[in-house]
Amino acid sequence: MADIFNPTPEHKALREMVRAFAEKEVGPQAEAHDKHETFNIELFRKLGELGLLGVTVPLAYDGSGMDATAACIIHEELSAQDPGFCLAYLAHSMLFVNNLAVNGTEEQKKRLLPKVCSGELIGGMCMSEPNAGTDVLGMGTLATKDGDDYLLTGEKMWITNGAISDSDLGDVFLVYAKHEDRDGRGLSLFLVEKGMEGFSLGQKLKGKLGMRASTTAELVFENVRVPAANLVGTEGGAVKSMMRNLAIERLTLAAMSLGIARRSVEVMNQYAQDRKSFGQPLNRFGQIQKYIAESYAEYMAGRCYVYNTANELALDAMGGRMDSDGVKLYCSTMGKNVADRAIQVLGGYGYVAEYNVERLWRDAKLLEIGGGTIEAHQKNMTRDLAALERLP
């Protein structure tokens, strides 16, 4: 029964549970939240009851103690129904929760992990800024030492879960910042909590192409006093934890593309059997066969790459960098192309909400940008590849 997509019976049981939950409770709400650009916080908290929000967190902090493969399974299954909702899950569970579980101090973990594993608090991660995205080390947010505390000043942009409604800030954030008196490569990571003076919601962004069921916000930091107890890791040493967390982020973003691709293949495969043209089902036509068969093959290729990488990834280790870039580079564009073909196979019916593929297509595009653009993956991978003489 073991296969690379479900290496243990527990992974298989997890997949079945999340699929059943997603089909019954996530799918039916997707269209409305996409349309109104709203985050479904009640449904999100149900993920906490199911033990999914702390999937990679050790049991001692109320997590579920599972691995990168389990995280991929959850993302793939949620995304097959609602990528926007899944993106909010990713920002919380991977970018905040897993990040803190791997890099946080004992006190920070004891204090916050149980509350983010249950969904009582909603978390996010702040790296990008209005003027620094791909060039992340060019960020301008500054942390200045003031006695035992730090003062944080700057702006963060594109922050998923930055707001939970039009006017309310999310609860807890991991924020990357620079120190003026250090060279450009030294970053620190801070826990910033709602209610700290000077920390506010700049704006909740509206009018996104896709991923509209997750919130995206600009956050403002004006001399926010952050106690030393909220420093995560060592001062100036956050680039390592950033890289480590980027690996699981990219892997699970790639798993989201798999969910989009699988659903799109299912939709076009069924439609091409049911719909008749010139007296025949659509799947008798060679051009339609090309769409369906190539989509399936590309989906399976991506799926093997993702799970092969996930099965090898230790959450607390460095490395695996090239393939976490590689899976996202391949799967993000693959997912977008497969959703595009699904629309094409459905013709006019693909262009409207009823069959979901137009929403999946809009959502799929983000995965070529967020968590690193495909160009950034190409850049990183080519640099890493240049160091290799031969491939294994």
Added chain:
Amino acid sequence: MKILTTVKRVTDPDMKVKIKPDGTGIVTDGVEYKMNSFDEYGVEEAIVLKQNHGGEVVVVSVGPSASTKEIRTALAMGADRGILVETDAELDSDAVARVLAEVVKKEQPDIIVMGKQAVDSDRNQAGQMLAAYLGYPQATFAYSLEVADGWATVGREVDGGTSTKRIKLPGIVTADLRLNEPRYASLPGIMKAKRKPLETMTPDDLGVDVTSKVRVIKYEAPEERQAGRIVETVDELIEVLRNEAKAI
């Protein structure tokens, strides 16, 4: 209170059933298997009984070794231990009932909660036959269940409405859809289930011959339904019902 509940591994009811060209069975390639959905209601009710009255939930399946997956799902939902009576034989309801009767004699539960039928073969017999073999009272198609002082009060779905029945325990209750809202197996539940005891035995160990008394001759798909049609007037409806459908 000791509660015994049963689960059957069935083909995923959401998938289209395809019959083999020679009619000897259904195509099982690429088919996913799941816990029978009525059993989910039975397992849920068993767990609720335990929550309210204390005790132990034992979950039993009769079938191939792969049925451990469905038992583990019940354990992940909250059952305490599992028993698999392992056999690859084609089982009819009677064989299942005779196997379960032996398990019940060993386990001596206070109440047995089952699904009212399995969604693969839809036979709706195992619970009733088990009651007959054990000489236990039964209340089928339950939409509500209260247990007190050694009696179960069961609200039942019956043709044309509902009825209430009281049975003295030990007895058998089979679950219908309104009985509860089955919980999902949570991820921590799945991890805990891994360490819960699961005992395997065979029909031989229980002294039961599972040779089927029912012989399947052929599977056939039901005739495809004709598309509906909208008629203009009542007169036309009567005329069509009388002359085309020959229904009146």
